[in-house]
Amino acid sequence: MYRRLAVGLARGLLRVAERRGRCYPVCLLPGPPGVRAPPCRGAPRGRGSSLLPLLAALAWSSRPAAAEQERRGAGGAAAGDAEAEIIQLLKRAKLCIMKDEPEEAELILHDALHLAHKSHNTKAIAYTYDLMANLAFIRGQLENAEKLFKATMSYLLGGGMQQEDNAIIEISLKLATIYAAQSRQELALAGYEFCISTLEEKIERERELSEDILSADDKANTRLLLGMCLDTYARYLLFSQQPSQAQRMYEKALRISEEILGERHPQTIVLLNDLATTLDTQGRTDEACVHAQRASDLARQVEHPELHVLLSNLAAVLMHRELYAQAEETYREALRQAELKRDEASVQHIREELAELARKSRPLS
Structure with missing residues (x-):
C-alpha cells in the first residue's frame, strides 16, 4: 500500500554523513553513495519486514564512522610513503564505490588493509576496516559486515575513543539493524535502546556546555544522530507490528x-x-x-x-x-x-x- 522514502542526509540530519543512493523497491543492494537510484521507504510484496531497519541506517548514514577521527584531524599529515600510499588506495576504493564497482573496491581495500597492518598504522587500520564494513553492509553481506564493524569498533575503542562517541553509536546502530535483518530480535532491541539512551543522556549532559567547550555544530550533530536512531528504531517497530510505539519514535525524530x-x-x-x-x-x-x-x-x-x-x-x-x-x-x-x-x-x-x-x-x- 505504501511506498516509504529513504532520503539520505548529506549535510542534513547527520552532517558528517555523505549521501547514499536510494533503492526501490526495498532491497539489500542500494546504489553506491552519491549515485541516484529510486526511493526505498516501503515494504514491497513478498519481502520480509526485517530488511527495513537496515535500509533506514543505509538511508541516513553512509560515511564510515572512523571518518569522524579524520574530520577532527586525528589522522594528521601523511607520515611517510606508506601512509601516502594507503591514502591513495582509500581514495581509489571510494571512487570505485561511487562508480558501482564493489568488487574492485574490495580488492583495493584489502591492499590498503595489508599495507596498514604492515606499517602498524592503527588509524589507517580502523578507517579501512570501517570502509570495508560499510561496503559489505550496502552489498547485503551481513555476516561479513558484522565482523568488520566489530573489528572497527575494537580498534576505535582500543585507540581511546569513548563508548558514547558518535562514531561508536553509528556502528552500534548498524549492528542493531543487521541483527534486526537476521531476526536476532533481542540483540537488535538492545542495540537500538543503547544508541537512543546513550545519546539522550549525552545530549542532556552537554546541553549547558558553552561553545568554548563544545560547538553548536557538534551539539547539533549529536541531536541529528539521535534523530537517525529514532527513525531507524521507529521503522523496526512499525514493521514489527508496533505502530503506537513507532509513532512516538517518529514524533521525536x-x-x-x-x-x-x-x-x-x-x-x-x-x-x-x-x-x-x-x-x-x-x-x-x-x-x-x-x-x-x-x-x-x-x-x-x-x-x-x-x-x-x-x-x-x-x-x-x-x-x-x-x-x-x-x-x-x-x-x-x-x-x-x-x-x-x-x-x-x-x-x-x-x-x-x-x-x-x-x-x-x-x-x-
Missing part, C-alpha cells in the same frame, strides 16, 4: 528535524509522511490525512524529488477514509509525476493502487 533543519527540509517532509503512515496503520485516518496532506503540500513547494511517492501515500490514506474521488485524483497526479521521473517501479505500483481503488469504489450491484 520529527521534532529534531524541524528544530534543526526546518519544516521544509526533505528529511522533515519524509518524517511527516512516516508519521502519517503510523497513524493510518492504527486506524487514525483523520490525523494521518492531515500529516500526509501537509507532507505533500511542502513537497510541492520545495520540489521534493520523491513527490510522486508522497502523493501516492496521501492517496492511500484518502482511500482508507473512503474519499474515493479525492484518492483517485491524487493517484492520477502521483502517476503523472512518476512518469515524468521515469520511475517505472512507482508507475506500476500506482497503477495497481488505482485498480484496487476502482474495485473498492465500484457500486454494489
Whole structure:
C-alpha cells in the first residue's frame, strides 16, 4: 500500500554523513553513495519486514564512522610513503564505490588493509576496516559486515575513543539493524535502546556546555544522530507490528528535524509522511490525512524529488477514509509525476493502487 522514502542526509540530519543512493523497491543492494537510484521507504510484496531497519541506517548514514577521527584531524599529515600510499588506495576504493564497482573496491581495500597492518598504522587500520564494513553492509553481506564493524569498533575503542562517541553509536546502530535483518530480535532491541539512551543522556549532559567547550555544530550533530536512531528504531517497530510505539519514535525524530533543519527540509517532509503512515496503520485516518496532506503540500513547494511517492501515500490514506474521488485524483497526479521521473517501479505500483481503488469504489450491484 505504501511506498516509504529513504532520503539520505548529506549535510542534513547527520552532517558528517555523505549521501547514499536510494533503492526501490526495498532491497539489500542500494546504489553506491552519491549515485541516484529510486526511493526505498516501503515494504514491497513478498519481502520480509526485517530488511527495513537496515535500509533506514543505509538511508541516513553512509560515511564510515572512523571518518569522524579524520574530520577532527586525528589522522594528521601523511607520515611517510606508506601512509601516502594507503591514502591513495582509500581514495581509489571510494571512487570505485561511487562508480558501482564493489568488487574492485574490495580488492583495493584489502591492499590498503595489508599495507596498514604492515606499517602498524592503527588509524589507517580502523578507517579501512570501517570502509570495508560499510561496503559489505550496502552489498547485503551481513555476516561479513558484522565482523568488520566489530573489528572497527575494537580498534576505535582500543585507540581511546569513548563508548558514547558518535562514531561508536553509528556502528552500534548498524549492528542493531543487521541483527534486526537476521531476526536476532533481542540483540537488535538492545542495540537500538543503547544508541537512543546513550545519546539522550549525552545530549542532556552537554546541553549547558558553552561553545568554548563544545560547538553548536557538534551539539547539533549529536541531536541529528539521535534523530537517525529514532527513525531507524521507529521503522523496526512499525514493521514489527508496533505502530503506537513507532509513532512516538517518529514524533521525536520529527521534532529534531524541524528544530534543526526546518519544516521544509526533505528529511522533515519524509518524517511527516512516516508519521502519517503510523497513524493510518492504527486506524487514525483523520490525523494521518492531515500529516500526509501537509507532507505533500511542502513537497510541492520545495520540489521534493520523491513527490510522486508522497502523493501516492496521501492517496492511500484518502482511500482508507473512503474519499474515493479525492484518492483517485491524487493517484492520477502521483502517476503523472512518476512518469515524468521515469520511475517505472512507482508507475506500476500506482497503477495497481488505482485498480484496487476502482474495485473498492465500484457500486454494489
